[in-house]
Amino acid sequence: MSGALVFAASGVVLFGLGLFGFIVHRHLLRRLLAFNIMGSGSFLVLVGLAQDGRGVDPVPHAMVITGIVVAVASTALALVVFRRWYRASGRTDLPEDT
Amino acid sequence: MIGLWSIPLLFALPLALGILTLLVAPAWRVRLSLLGLIPLIVASVAVAAGLVLDGPQVYALGDWDAPLGINLMVDGLAVGMILLTTLVASLCALYAAVYLRDLPASSSFFWPLLWFLWAGMNGIWLAEDIFNLYVGLEVMGLAAVGMVALRATPPALAAAMRYLLAALLGSLAYLLGVALLYANYGTLSMAGLHEVATPQVTTHVALALVILGLLLKTALFPLHAWLPPAHGGALTPVSALLSALVIKASFYILLRFWITLGPEVTPLFTAQLLGALGAGAVFYGGWMAWRQEHLKQLVAYSTVAQIGYLFLFFPLVTGTSPEAARLAWDGTLMMLIAHALAKAALFLSAGNLILAIGSPQISHMVGVSRFRPLSLFSFGLAGVSLMGLPPSGGFTAKWLLLHSAILSGQWWWLVVLLIGGLLSAAYIFKVFRVSFREGPQTDYLATPPRVLDVTAMVLALGAILIGLTAYQPLHWLRLGSPFGAG
Numbered sequence: 390m391s392g393a394l395v396f397a398a399s400g401v402v403l404f405g406l407g408l409f410g411f412i413v414h415r416h417l418l419r420r421l422l423a424f425n426i427m428g429s430g431s432f433l434v435l436v437g438l439a440q441d442g443r444g445v446d447p448v449p450h451a452m453v454i455t456g457i458v459v460a461v462a463s464t465a466l467a468l469v470v471f472r473r474w475y476r477a478s479g480r481t482d483l484p485e486d487t
Numbered sequence: 488m489i490g491l492w493s494i495p496l497l498f499a500l501p502l503a504l505g506i507l508t509l510l511v512a513p514a515w516r517v518r519l520s521l522l523g524l525i526p527l528i529v530a531s532v533a534v535a536a537g538l539v540l541d542g543p544q545v546y547a548l549g550d551w552d553a554p555l556g557i558n559l560m561v562d563g564l565a566v567g568m569i570l571l572t573t574l575v576a577s578l579c580a581l582y583a584a585v586y587l588r589d590l591p592a593s594s595s596f597f598w599p600l601l602w603f604l605w606a607g608m609n610g611i612w613l614a615e616d617i618f619n620l621y622v623g624l625e626v627m628g629l630a631a632v633g634m635v636a637l638r639a640t641p642p643a644l645a646a647a648m649r650y651l652l653a654a655l656l657g658s659l660a661y662l663l664g665v666a667l668l669y670a671n672y673g674t675l676s677m678a679g680l681h682e683v684a685t686p687q688v689t690t691h692v693a694l695a696l697v698i699l700g701l702l703l704k705t706a707l708f709p710l711h712a713w714l715p716p717a718h719g720g721a722l723t724p725v726s727a728l729l730s731a732l733v734i735k736a737s738f739y740i741l742l743r744f745w746i747t748l749g750p751e752v753t754p755l756f757t758a759q760l761l762g763a764l765g766a767g768a769v770f771y772g773g774w775m776a777w778r779q780e781h782l783k784q785l786v787a788y789s790t791v792a793q794i795g796y797l798f799l800f801f802p803l804v805t806g807t808s809p810e811a812a813r814l815a816w817d818g819t820l821m822m823l824i825a826h827a828l829a830k831a832a833l834f835l836s837a838g839n840l841i842l843a844i845g846s847p848q849i850s851h852m853v854g855v856s857r858f859r860p861l862s863l864f865s866f867g868l869a870g871v872s873l874m875g876l877p878p879s880g881g882f883t884a885k886w887l888l889l890h891s892a893i894l895s896g897q898w899w900w901l902v903v904l905l906i907g908g909l910l911s912a913a914y915i916f917k918v919f920r921v922s923f924r925e926g927p928q929t930d931y932l933a934t935p936p937r938v939l940d941v942t943a944m945v946l947a948l949g950a951i952l953i954g955l956t957a958y959q960p961l962h963w964l965r966l967g968s969p970f971g972a973g
Contacts, residue, residue: 424655424659438669451555455622463651466629473639474641477640
Protein backbone atom coordinates (compact mmCIF):
# COMPACT_ATOMS: atom_id res chain seq x y z
CA MET A 390 0.00 0.00 0.00
CA SER A 391 1.52 3.28 -1.06
CA GLY A 392 1.60 6.39 1.11
CA ALA A 393 -1.01 8.07 -1.03
CA LEU A 394 -3.40 5.17 -0.57
CA VAL A 395 -2.95 5.32 3.20
CA PHE A 396 -4.10 8.93 3.12
CA ALA A 397 -7.07 8.09 0.94
CA ALA A 398 -8.07 5.12 3.09
CA SER A 399 -7.90 7.26 6.25
CA GLY A 400 -10.02 9.80 4.43
CA VAL A 401 -12.68 7.21 3.73
CA VAL A 402 -12.59 6.04 7.36
CA LEU A 403 -12.96 9.64 8.57
CA PHE A 404 -15.85 10.21 6.16
CA GLY A 405 -17.56 7.06 7.45
CA LEU A 406 -17.01 8.04 11.10
CA GLY A 407 -18.39 11.49 10.42
CA LEU A 408 -21.41 10.09 8.61
CA PHE A 409 -22.08 7.74 11.51
CA GLY A 410 -21.91 10.64 13.98
CA PHE A 411 -24.10 12.78 11.74
CA ILE A 412 -26.81 10.15 11.73
CA VAL A 413 -26.79 8.94 15.35
CA HIS A 414 -26.39 12.24 17.20
CA ARG A 415 -29.30 14.61 17.84
CA HIS A 416 -27.41 17.51 19.42
CA LEU A 417 -26.92 20.00 16.59
CA LEU A 418 -23.40 20.97 17.67
CA ARG A 419 -22.30 17.34 17.55
CA ARG A 420 -23.86 16.92 14.11
CA LEU A 421 -22.02 20.00 12.95
CA LEU A 422 -18.71 18.60 14.25
CA ALA A 423 -19.51 15.31 12.52
CA PHE A 424 -20.07 17.23 9.29
CA ASN A 425 -16.65 18.84 9.66
CA ILE A 426 -15.02 15.44 10.17
CA MET A 427 -16.74 14.19 7.01
CA GLY A 428 -15.42 17.24 5.22
CA SER A 429 -11.85 16.56 6.36
CA GLY A 430 -12.25 12.97 5.21
CA SER A 431 -13.25 13.96 1.71
CA PHE A 432 -10.37 16.49 1.53
CA LEU A 433 -7.94 13.72 2.46
CA VAL A 434 -9.33 11.51 -0.27
CA LEU A 435 -9.09 14.39 -2.73
CA VAL A 436 -5.43 15.11 -1.95
CA GLY A 437 -4.35 11.55 -1.23
CA LEU A 438 -5.77 9.62 -4.15
CA ALA A 439 -4.77 12.17 -6.75
CA GLN A 440 -1.06 11.94 -5.78
CA ASP A 441 -0.98 8.23 -6.51
CA GLY A 442 1.60 7.51 -9.21
CA ARG A 443 1.28 10.89 -10.90
CA GLY A 444 3.67 12.96 -8.82
CA VAL A 445 2.59 16.20 -7.18
CA ASP A 446 -0.60 17.60 -8.65
CA PRO A 447 -1.58 21.19 -7.73
CA VAL A 448 -5.22 20.94 -8.83
CA PRO A 449 -6.50 18.93 -5.81
CA HIS A 450 -4.75 21.40 -3.51
CA ALA A 451 -6.61 24.28 -5.12
CA MET A 452 -9.84 22.31 -4.78
CA VAL A 453 -9.21 21.50 -1.12
CA ILE A 454 -8.49 25.14 -0.30
CA THR A 455 -11.80 26.10 -1.93
CA GLY A 456 -13.46 23.25 -0.08
CA ILE A 457 -12.09 24.44 3.27
CA VAL A 458 -13.42 27.95 2.62
CA VAL A 459 -16.82 26.49 1.81
CA ALA A 460 -16.76 24.31 4.95
CA VAL A 461 -15.84 27.28 7.17
CA ALA A 462 -18.64 29.39 5.65
CA SER A 463 -21.19 26.58 6.04
CA THR A 464 -20.14 25.97 9.63
CA ALA A 465 -20.45 29.68 10.44
CA LEU A 466 -23.92 29.84 8.92
CA ALA A 467 -24.98 26.68 10.74
CA LEU A 468 -23.73 28.10 14.05
CA VAL A 469 -25.69 31.33 13.53
CA VAL A 470 -28.89 29.46 12.69
CA PHE A 471 -28.31 27.10 15.62
CA ARG A 472 -27.84 29.98 18.07
CA ARG A 473 -31.01 31.71 16.85
CA TRP A 474 -32.89 28.42 17.10
CA TYR A 475 -31.56 27.78 20.63
CA ARG A 476 -32.57 31.27 21.78
CA ALA A 477 -36.01 30.99 20.21
CA SER A 478 -36.86 27.49 21.39
CA GLY A 479 -34.40 26.54 24.16
CA ARG A 480 -33.66 23.27 22.37
CA THR A 481 -30.37 21.87 21.14
CA ASP A 482 -31.95 19.42 18.69
CA LEU A 483 -34.60 19.55 15.99
CA PRO A 484 -38.20 18.52 16.62
CA GLU A 485 -38.73 15.13 14.99
CA ASP A 486 -42.34 15.62 13.95
CA THR A 487 -42.51 16.09 10.18
CA MET B 488 -19.35 39.37 -29.80
CA ILE B 489 -21.76 41.15 -27.46
CA GLY B 490 -22.93 37.72 -26.35
CA LEU B 491 -19.37 36.65 -25.54
CA TRP B 492 -18.71 39.69 -23.37
CA SER B 493 -21.94 39.20 -21.49
CA ILE B 494 -21.11 35.67 -20.34
CA PRO B 495 -18.90 36.58 -17.33
CA LEU B 496 -21.34 39.40 -16.44
CA LEU B 497 -23.98 36.77 -15.71
CA PHE B 498 -22.37 36.01 -12.39
CA ALA B 499 -20.07 38.99 -11.93
CA LEU B 500 -23.12 41.28 -11.81
CA PRO B 501 -25.13 39.34 -9.21
CA LEU B 502 -22.00 38.89 -7.05
CA ALA B 503 -21.21 42.61 -7.21
CA LEU B 504 -24.82 43.51 -6.43
CA GLY B 505 -24.82 41.05 -3.53
CA ILE B 506 -21.86 42.82 -1.95
CA LEU B 507 -23.10 46.34 -2.83
CA THR B 508 -26.55 45.74 -1.35
CA LEU B 509 -24.87 44.62 1.87
CA LEU B 510 -22.84 47.83 1.99
CA VAL B 511 -25.63 50.37 1.42
CA ALA B 512 -28.28 51.35 3.97
CA PRO B 513 -31.28 48.98 4.11
CA ALA B 514 -33.60 51.58 2.60
CA TRP B 515 -31.50 51.69 -0.57
CA ARG B 516 -31.22 47.94 -1.04
CA VAL B 517 -34.56 47.61 -2.83
CA ARG B 518 -33.88 50.46 -5.23
CA LEU B 519 -30.36 49.28 -6.01
CA SER B 520 -31.63 45.75 -6.62
CA LEU B 521 -34.45 46.79 -8.92
CA LEU B 522 -31.97 48.93 -10.84
CA GLY B 523 -29.56 45.99 -11.02
CA LEU B 524 -32.19 43.83 -12.69
CA ILE B 525 -31.93 45.87 -15.89
CA PRO B 526 -28.27 45.14 -16.86
CA LEU B 527 -28.72 41.50 -15.83
CA ILE B 528 -31.75 41.09 -18.10
CA VAL B 529 -29.82 42.76 -20.95
CA ALA B 530 -26.83 40.43 -20.39
CA SER B 531 -29.06 37.32 -20.36
CA VAL B 532 -30.75 38.31 -23.60
CA ALA B 533 -27.36 39.10 -25.18
CA VAL B 534 -26.02 35.64 -24.26
CA ALA B 535 -29.16 34.03 -25.70
CA ALA B 536 -28.79 36.05 -28.91
CA GLY B 537 -25.15 34.97 -29.07
CA LEU B 538 -26.20 31.32 -28.88
CA VAL B 539 -28.75 31.66 -31.67
CA LEU B 540 -26.34 33.57 -33.92
CA ASP B 541 -23.01 31.82 -33.24
CA GLY B 542 -24.00 28.45 -31.80
CA PRO B 543 -22.77 26.82 -28.57
CA GLN B 544 -19.30 27.77 -27.33
CA VAL B 545 -16.89 27.37 -24.44
CA TYR B 546 -15.63 30.56 -22.80
CA ALA B 547 -12.35 30.61 -20.84
CA LEU B 548 -12.76 33.04 -17.95
CA GLY B 549 -10.02 35.69 -18.04
CA ASP B 550 -8.32 33.73 -20.86
CA TRP B 551 -6.91 31.23 -18.35
CA ASP B 552 -7.06 27.69 -19.61
CA ALA B 553 -8.50 24.81 -17.58
CA PRO B 554 -7.59 23.22 -15.17
CA LEU B 555 -6.09 26.39 -13.68
CA GLY B 556 -8.75 28.67 -15.11
CA ILE B 557 -12.49 28.17 -15.28
CA ASN B 558 -14.26 27.20 -18.48
CA LEU B 559 -17.84 28.27 -19.00
CA MET B 560 -20.09 26.32 -21.33
CA VAL B 561 -22.77 28.16 -23.23
CA ASP B 562 -25.07 25.65 -24.91
CA GLY B 563 -28.82 25.49 -25.41
CA LEU B 564 -29.54 23.96 -22.03
CA ALA B 565 -27.41 26.49 -20.12
CA VAL B 566 -28.96 29.45 -21.95
CA GLY B 567 -32.45 28.07 -21.43
CA MET B 568 -31.85 27.86 -17.69
CA ILE B 569 -30.36 31.36 -17.63
CA LEU B 570 -33.38 32.86 -19.36
CA LEU B 571 -35.74 30.92 -17.09
CA THR B 572 -33.85 32.13 -14.01
CA THR B 573 -33.87 35.72 -15.23
CA LEU B 574 -37.60 35.66 -15.93
CA VAL B 575 -38.72 33.95 -12.72
CA ALA B 576 -36.27 35.67 -10.38
CA SER B 577 -36.97 39.16 -11.82
CA LEU B 578 -40.70 38.70 -11.31
CA CYS B 579 -40.13 37.34 -7.81
CA ALA B 580 -37.93 40.37 -7.10
CA LEU B 581 -40.71 42.73 -8.23
CA TYR B 582 -43.14 40.82 -6.05
CA ALA B 583 -40.76 40.92 -3.08
CA ALA B 584 -40.19 44.66 -3.46
CA VAL B 585 -43.87 45.18 -2.63
CA TYR B 586 -44.49 42.16 -0.43
CA LEU B 587 -41.61 42.87 1.96
CA ARG B 588 -42.46 46.56 2.40
CA ASP B 589 -44.02 45.87 5.79
CA LEU B 590 -41.24 43.51 6.92
CA PRO B 591 -38.15 45.76 7.10
CA ALA B 592 -36.07 43.27 9.11
CA SER B 593 -36.54 40.47 6.56
CA SER B 594 -36.37 42.82 3.61
CA SER B 595 -32.92 44.21 4.41
CA PHE B 596 -31.30 40.76 4.13
CA PHE B 597 -33.55 39.40 1.40
CA TRP B 598 -31.81 41.45 -1.30
CA PRO B 599 -28.16 40.47 -0.70
CA LEU B 600 -29.24 36.84 -0.33
CA LEU B 601 -31.23 37.01 -3.58
CA TRP B 602 -28.15 38.21 -5.46
CA PHE B 603 -25.88 35.54 -3.99
CA LEU B 604 -28.52 32.94 -4.83
CA TRP B 605 -28.65 34.25 -8.38
CA ALA B 606 -24.85 34.22 -8.70
CA GLY B 607 -24.74 30.61 -7.50
CA MET B 608 -27.45 29.53 -9.94
CA ASN B 609 -25.89 31.26 -12.94
CA GLY B 610 -22.56 29.70 -11.93
CA ILE B 611 -24.16 26.25 -12.03
CA TRP B 612 -25.87 26.76 -15.39
CA LEU B 613 -22.59 27.87 -16.98
CA ALA B 614 -20.07 25.57 -15.26
CA GLU B 615 -18.16 23.23 -17.53
CA ASP B 616 -16.34 21.29 -14.83
CA ILE B 617 -17.68 19.19 -11.99
CA PHE B 618 -15.84 21.09 -9.24
CA ASN B 619 -17.27 24.48 -10.13
CA LEU B 620 -20.68 22.85 -10.07
CA TYR B 621 -19.91 22.02 -6.43
CA VAL B 622 -18.90 25.62 -5.68
CA GLY B 623 -22.06 26.91 -7.38
CA LEU B 624 -24.18 24.44 -5.40
CA GLU B 625 -22.70 25.69 -2.13
CA VAL B 626 -23.07 29.40 -2.92
CA MET B 627 -26.67 28.82 -3.95
CA GLY B 628 -27.42 26.44 -1.06
CA LEU B 629 -26.09 28.71 1.69
CA ALA B 630 -28.00 31.70 0.29
CA ALA B 631 -31.15 29.57 0.09
CA VAL B 632 -30.80 28.49 3.73
CA GLY B 633 -30.42 32.14 4.74
CA MET B 634 -33.59 32.98 2.83
CA VAL B 635 -35.58 30.25 4.57
CA ALA B 636 -34.42 31.61 7.94
CA LEU B 637 -35.47 35.20 7.06
CA ARG B 638 -38.76 34.93 8.87
CA ALA B 639 -36.80 34.22 12.11
CA THR B 640 -39.70 32.41 13.81
CA PRO B 641 -38.90 29.10 15.57
CA PRO B 642 -40.52 26.93 12.85
CA ALA B 643 -38.67 28.86 10.13
CA LEU B 644 -35.36 28.43 11.98
CA ALA B 645 -35.97 24.71 12.45
CA ALA B 646 -36.82 24.38 8.74
CA ALA B 647 -33.68 26.30 7.80
CA MET B 648 -31.53 24.10 10.05
CA ARG B 649 -33.02 20.91 8.62
CA TYR B 650 -32.51 22.24 5.10
CA LEU B 651 -28.91 23.18 5.89
CA LEU B 652 -28.07 19.74 7.30
CA ALA B 653 -29.57 18.01 4.26
CA ALA B 654 -27.77 20.36 1.89
CA LEU B 655 -24.40 19.89 3.64
CA LEU B 656 -24.70 16.10 3.63
CA GLY B 657 -25.66 16.20 -0.04
CA SER B 658 -22.74 18.37 -1.08
CA LEU B 659 -20.19 16.27 0.81
CA ALA B 660 -21.41 13.11 -0.89
CA TYR B 661 -21.15 14.93 -4.20
CA LEU B 662 -17.64 16.18 -3.37
CA LEU B 663 -16.43 12.68 -2.50
CA GLY B 664 -17.78 11.48 -5.84
CA VAL B 665 -15.89 14.28 -7.58
CA ALA B 666 -12.71 13.30 -5.69
CA LEU B 667 -13.00 9.70 -6.91
CA LEU B 668 -13.63 10.77 -10.50
CA TYR B 669 -10.65 13.12 -10.47
CA ALA B 670 -8.37 10.52 -8.90
CA ASN B 671 -9.36 7.99 -11.53
CA TYR B 672 -9.41 10.11 -14.67
CA GLY B 673 -7.29 13.16 -13.80
CA THR B 674 -9.80 15.58 -15.28
CA LEU B 675 -12.66 17.66 -13.97
CA SER B 676 -13.99 18.90 -17.27
CA MET B 677 -17.25 17.49 -18.62
CA ALA B 678 -15.84 17.21 -22.11
CA GLY B 679 -12.78 15.40 -20.72
CA LEU B 680 -14.86 12.94 -18.72
CA HIS B 681 -17.00 12.29 -21.76
CA GLU B 682 -13.86 11.17 -23.62
CA VAL B 683 -12.26 8.95 -20.99
CA ALA B 684 -14.98 7.60 -18.68
CA THR B 685 -15.44 3.83 -18.78
CA PRO B 686 -17.87 1.58 -16.92
CA GLN B 687 -15.79 0.33 -13.98
CA VAL B 688 -16.19 0.05 -10.23
CA THR B 689 -14.67 3.46 -9.37
CA THR B 690 -16.91 5.24 -11.86
CA HIS B 691 -19.98 3.50 -10.50
CA VAL B 692 -19.13 4.22 -6.86
CA ALA B 693 -18.44 7.87 -7.74
CA LEU B 694 -21.67 8.07 -9.73
CA ALA B 695 -23.61 6.55 -6.82
CA LEU B 696 -22.20 9.16 -4.41
CA VAL B 697 -22.95 11.99 -6.83
CA ILE B 698 -26.49 10.73 -7.43
CA LEU B 699 -27.16 10.27 -3.72
CA GLY B 700 -25.94 13.76 -2.87
CA LEU B 701 -27.95 15.37 -5.65
CA LEU B 702 -31.12 13.41 -4.85
CA LEU B 703 -30.92 14.71 -1.29
CA LYS B 704 -30.61 18.26 -2.60
CA THR B 705 -33.37 17.82 -5.18
CA ALA B 706 -35.61 16.32 -2.44
CA LEU B 707 -36.61 13.29 -4.47
CA PHE B 708 -38.87 10.91 -2.56
CA PRO B 709 -37.94 9.37 -0.06
CA LEU B 710 -35.32 12.07 0.68
CA HIS B 711 -37.87 14.89 0.58
CA ALA B 712 -38.58 15.40 4.32
CA TRP B 713 -36.75 18.74 4.51
CA LEU B 714 -38.63 20.33 1.61
CA PRO B 715 -42.23 20.95 2.78
CA PRO B 716 -41.30 22.88 5.96
CA ALA B 717 -38.60 24.87 4.15
CA HIS B 718 -40.62 25.74 1.01
CA GLY B 719 -44.02 25.93 2.67
CA GLY B 720 -42.86 27.94 5.70
CA ALA B 721 -40.67 30.55 3.99
CA LEU B 722 -41.77 34.04 2.95
CA THR B 723 -43.85 33.85 -0.23
CA PRO B 724 -41.29 35.21 -2.75
CA VAL B 725 -38.66 32.92 -1.19
CA SER B 726 -40.93 29.88 -1.53
CA ALA B 727 -41.45 30.71 -5.19
CA LEU B 728 -37.72 31.06 -5.87
CA LEU B 729 -36.80 27.87 -4.03
CA SER B 730 -39.49 25.69 -5.59
CA ALA B 731 -39.20 27.09 -9.10
CA LEU B 732 -35.43 27.36 -9.49
CA VAL B 733 -33.24 26.14 -6.62
CA ILE B 734 -34.24 22.48 -6.61
CA LYS B 735 -33.86 22.48 -10.41
CA ALA B 736 -30.16 23.26 -10.03
CA SER B 737 -29.27 19.93 -8.45
CA PHE B 738 -31.45 18.11 -10.98
CA TYR B 739 -29.67 20.01 -13.75
CA ILE B 740 -26.29 18.77 -12.48
CA LEU B 741 -27.55 15.19 -12.45
CA LEU B 742 -28.85 15.63 -15.99
CA ARG B 743 -25.45 16.97 -17.09
CA PHE B 744 -23.64 14.03 -15.46
CA TRP B 745 -25.96 11.57 -17.13
CA ILE B 746 -25.52 12.91 -20.65
CA THR B 747 -21.79 13.53 -20.12
CA LEU B 748 -21.05 9.97 -19.06
CA GLY B 749 -23.28 8.66 -21.84
CA PRO B 750 -25.23 5.43 -22.23
CA GLU B 751 -22.13 3.19 -22.14
CA VAL B 752 -21.28 4.20 -18.57
CA THR B 753 -24.65 4.93 -16.93
CA PRO B 754 -26.14 1.69 -15.60
CA LEU B 755 -29.59 0.66 -16.81
CA PHE B 756 -30.55 -0.54 -13.34
CA THR B 757 -29.87 2.88 -11.80
CA ALA B 758 -31.92 4.56 -14.51
CA GLN B 759 -34.91 2.34 -13.76
CA LEU B 760 -34.43 2.88 -10.02
CA LEU B 761 -34.41 6.68 -10.48
CA GLY B 762 -37.60 6.39 -12.54
CA ALA B 763 -39.21 4.25 -9.83
CA LEU B 764 -38.29 6.78 -7.14
CA GLY B 765 -39.75 9.48 -9.38
CA ALA B 766 -42.98 7.48 -9.61
CA GLY B 767 -42.99 7.15 -5.82
CA ALA B 768 -42.57 10.92 -5.54
CA VAL B 769 -45.50 11.55 -7.90
CA PHE B 770 -47.82 9.28 -5.91
CA TYR B 771 -46.69 10.17 -2.40
CA GLY B 772 -46.36 13.92 -3.06
CA GLY B 773 -49.75 14.10 -4.75
CA TRP B 774 -51.42 12.18 -1.96
CA MET B 775 -49.79 14.28 0.77
CA ALA B 776 -50.61 17.53 -1.08
CA TRP B 777 -54.26 16.53 -1.16
CA ARG B 778 -54.21 15.92 2.60
CA GLN B 779 -52.74 19.30 3.61
CA GLU B 780 -54.76 21.90 5.48
CA HIS B 781 -52.41 24.84 4.89
CA LEU B 782 -52.42 26.36 1.44
CA LYS B 783 -48.65 26.79 1.11
CA GLN B 784 -47.94 23.32 2.50
CA LEU B 785 -50.22 21.96 -0.23
CA VAL B 786 -48.19 23.81 -2.85
CA ALA B 787 -44.93 22.58 -1.28
CA TYR B 788 -46.03 18.92 -1.42
CA SER B 789 -47.10 19.53 -5.00
CA THR B 790 -43.43 20.33 -5.67
CA VAL B 791 -42.42 16.98 -4.13
CA ALA B 792 -44.80 15.32 -6.61
CA GLN B 793 -43.75 17.31 -9.67
CA ILE B 794 -40.04 16.58 -9.08
CA GLY B 795 -40.94 12.96 -9.72
CA TYR B 796 -41.84 13.59 -13.37
CA LEU B 797 -38.37 15.00 -14.04
CA PHE B 798 -36.79 11.69 -13.00
CA LEU B 799 -38.70 9.77 -15.69
CA PHE B 800 -35.96 11.19 -17.93
CA PHE B 801 -33.42 8.58 -16.79
CA PRO B 802 -35.26 5.36 -17.71
CA LEU B 803 -36.58 6.91 -20.94
CA VAL B 804 -33.14 7.99 -22.14
CA THR B 805 -30.96 5.04 -21.07
CA GLY B 806 -30.78 2.16 -23.52
CA THR B 807 -33.63 3.41 -25.71
CA SER B 808 -33.76 4.42 -29.36
CA PRO B 809 -32.40 7.88 -30.31
CA GLU B 810 -35.90 9.04 -31.19
CA ALA B 811 -37.31 8.04 -27.78
CA ALA B 812 -34.31 9.58 -26.01
CA ARG B 813 -34.83 12.87 -27.84
CA LEU B 814 -38.50 12.95 -26.92
CA ALA B 815 -37.57 12.26 -23.30
CA TRP B 816 -35.05 15.12 -23.35
CA ASP B 817 -37.62 17.51 -24.86
CA GLY B 818 -40.35 16.37 -22.50
CA THR B 819 -38.20 16.63 -19.38
CA LEU B 820 -36.97 20.12 -20.19
CA MET B 821 -40.48 21.25 -21.06
CA MET B 822 -41.64 19.79 -17.74
CA LEU B 823 -38.85 21.61 -15.93
CA ILE B 824 -39.66 24.97 -17.51
CA ALA B 825 -43.43 24.59 -17.17
CA HIS B 826 -43.09 23.55 -13.54
CA ALA B 827 -40.78 26.48 -12.75
CA LEU B 828 -43.26 28.98 -14.20
CA ALA B 829 -46.38 27.30 -12.83
CA LYS B 830 -44.98 26.69 -9.36
CA ALA B 831 -43.72 30.25 -8.99
CA ALA B 832 -47.17 31.47 -10.08
CA LEU B 833 -48.87 29.05 -7.70
CA PHE B 834 -46.80 30.14 -4.70
CA LEU B 835 -47.19 33.85 -5.47
CA SER B 836 -50.96 33.60 -5.97
CA ALA B 837 -51.25 31.43 -2.85
CA GLY B 838 -49.40 34.20 -1.02
CA ASN B 839 -51.89 36.73 -2.39
CA LEU B 840 -54.86 34.65 -1.26
CA ILE B 841 -53.31 34.29 2.20
CA LEU B 842 -52.77 38.06 2.36
CA ALA B 843 -56.40 38.61 1.37
CA ILE B 844 -58.01 36.27 3.87
CA GLY B 845 -55.39 36.72 6.57
CA SER B 846 -55.11 32.99 7.24
CA PRO B 847 -53.09 30.15 5.72
CA GLN B 848 -55.92 27.63 6.27
CA ILE B 849 -57.57 26.30 3.12
CA SER B 850 -60.88 25.97 4.97
CA HIS B 851 -60.90 29.73 5.62
CA MET B 852 -61.01 30.45 1.90
CA VAL B 853 -64.79 30.17 1.75
CA GLY B 854 -66.20 32.81 -0.61
CA VAL B 855 -62.83 34.13 -1.72
CA SER B 856 -63.72 33.61 -5.39
CA ARG B 857 -66.11 36.52 -5.29
CA PHE B 858 -63.63 38.97 -3.78
CA ARG B 859 -60.26 37.95 -5.20
CA PRO B 860 -61.11 36.47 -8.63
CA LEU B 861 -57.80 37.54 -10.18
CA SER B 862 -55.62 35.84 -7.54
CA LEU B 863 -57.73 32.73 -7.85
CA PHE B 864 -57.53 32.85 -11.65
CA SER B 865 -53.70 32.87 -11.58
CA PHE B 866 -53.84 29.97 -9.13
CA GLY B 867 -56.15 28.13 -11.54
CA LEU B 868 -54.07 28.81 -14.65
CA ALA B 869 -50.95 27.53 -12.89
CA GLY B 870 -53.00 24.55 -11.75
CA VAL B 871 -53.97 23.78 -15.35
CA SER B 872 -50.30 23.43 -16.24
CA LEU B 873 -49.55 21.27 -13.17
CA MET B 874 -52.46 18.94 -13.98
CA GLY B 875 -51.25 18.73 -17.57
CA LEU B 876 -54.41 19.92 -19.27
CA PRO B 877 -54.09 21.36 -22.80
CA PRO B 878 -53.01 23.94 -23.84
CA SER B 879 -50.22 24.36 -21.32
CA GLY B 880 -46.54 23.66 -20.82
CA GLY B 881 -47.43 20.81 -18.48
CA PHE B 882 -49.58 19.20 -21.17
CA THR B 883 -46.90 19.45 -23.86
CA ALA B 884 -44.32 18.00 -21.47
CA LYS B 885 -46.50 15.03 -20.53
CA TRP B 886 -47.41 14.47 -24.18
CA LEU B 887 -43.72 14.26 -25.14
CA LEU B 888 -42.89 11.97 -22.21
CA LEU B 889 -45.87 9.79 -23.09
CA HIS B 890 -44.66 9.42 -26.67
CA SER B 891 -41.20 8.59 -25.45
CA ALA B 892 -42.54 5.93 -23.09
CA ILE B 893 -44.59 4.31 -25.87
CA LEU B 894 -41.70 4.43 -28.36
CA SER B 895 -39.32 2.79 -25.90
CA GLY B 896 -41.92 0.18 -24.94
CA GLN B 897 -42.01 1.15 -21.25
CA TRP B 898 -45.77 1.38 -20.85
CA TRP B 899 -45.59 1.40 -17.03
CA TRP B 900 -44.50 5.05 -16.98
CA LEU B 901 -47.84 5.94 -18.64
CA VAL B 902 -49.56 4.88 -15.43
CA VAL B 903 -47.40 7.35 -13.49
CA LEU B 904 -48.28 10.21 -15.86
CA LEU B 905 -51.98 9.38 -15.70
CA ILE B 906 -52.36 8.90 -11.95
CA GLY B 907 -50.07 11.87 -11.28
CA GLY B 908 -52.37 14.10 -13.35
CA LEU B 909 -55.44 12.87 -11.48
CA LEU B 910 -53.78 13.49 -8.10
CA SER B 911 -52.80 17.03 -9.13
CA ALA B 912 -56.39 17.66 -10.21
CA ALA B 913 -57.56 16.40 -6.81
CA TYR B 914 -55.44 18.83 -4.80
CA ILE B 915 -55.99 21.84 -7.09
CA PHE B 916 -59.76 21.32 -7.05
CA LYS B 917 -59.67 20.91 -3.28
CA VAL B 918 -58.74 24.59 -3.10
CA PHE B 919 -61.37 25.58 -5.68
CA ARG B 920 -64.15 23.65 -4.01
CA VAL B 921 -63.71 25.68 -0.84
CA SER B 922 -63.21 29.03 -2.54
CA PHE B 923 -66.39 28.83 -4.63
CA ARG B 924 -68.54 27.88 -1.68
CA GLU B 925 -70.73 30.66 -0.33
CA GLY B 926 -70.52 30.78 3.41
CA PRO B 927 -70.51 33.10 6.36
CA GLN B 928 -68.80 36.27 5.15
CA THR B 929 -65.60 37.20 6.91
CA ASP B 930 -65.66 40.85 7.88
CA TYR B 931 -62.05 41.44 6.90
CA LEU B 932 -60.79 40.84 3.39
CA ALA B 933 -57.63 42.76 2.56
CA THR B 934 -56.79 43.95 -0.95
CA PRO B 935 -53.18 43.15 -1.82
CA PRO B 936 -51.36 45.69 -4.04
CA ARG B 937 -51.86 45.32 -7.79
CA VAL B 938 -48.19 44.38 -8.47
CA LEU B 939 -48.57 41.15 -6.50
CA ASP B 940 -51.47 39.98 -8.67
CA VAL B 941 -49.82 41.04 -11.91
CA THR B 942 -46.53 39.20 -11.30
CA ALA B 943 -48.37 35.99 -10.38
CA MET B 944 -50.55 36.35 -13.48
CA VAL B 945 -47.59 36.89 -15.83
CA LEU B 946 -45.92 33.72 -14.54
CA ALA B 947 -49.13 31.70 -14.87
CA LEU B 948 -49.65 32.98 -18.43
CA GLY B 949 -46.05 32.02 -19.15
CA ALA B 950 -46.73 28.44 -18.04
CA ILE B 951 -49.65 28.29 -20.50
CA LEU B 952 -47.92 30.09 -23.40
CA ILE B 953 -44.79 27.94 -23.30
CA GLY B 954 -47.01 24.98 -24.21
CA LEU B 955 -48.43 26.77 -27.25
CA THR B 956 -45.05 27.87 -28.59
CA ALA B 957 -42.94 24.89 -27.58
CA TYR B 958 -41.38 24.04 -30.93
CA GLN B 959 -38.74 26.76 -31.30
CA PRO B 960 -37.57 26.85 -27.64
CA LEU B 961 -37.17 23.06 -27.70
CA HIS B 962 -35.11 23.36 -30.86
CA TRP B 963 -32.80 25.88 -29.19
CA LEU B 964 -32.53 23.78 -26.03
CA ARG B 965 -31.13 20.91 -28.11
CA LEU B 966 -28.22 23.05 -29.38
CA GLY B 967 -24.98 21.49 -28.19
CA SER B 968 -26.71 18.49 -26.60
CA PRO B 969 -26.13 14.90 -27.76
CA PHE B 970 -29.72 14.79 -29.00
CA GLY B 971 -29.04 16.77 -32.16
CA ALA B 972 -30.41 20.09 -33.27
CA GLY B 973 -32.83 18.59 -35.82
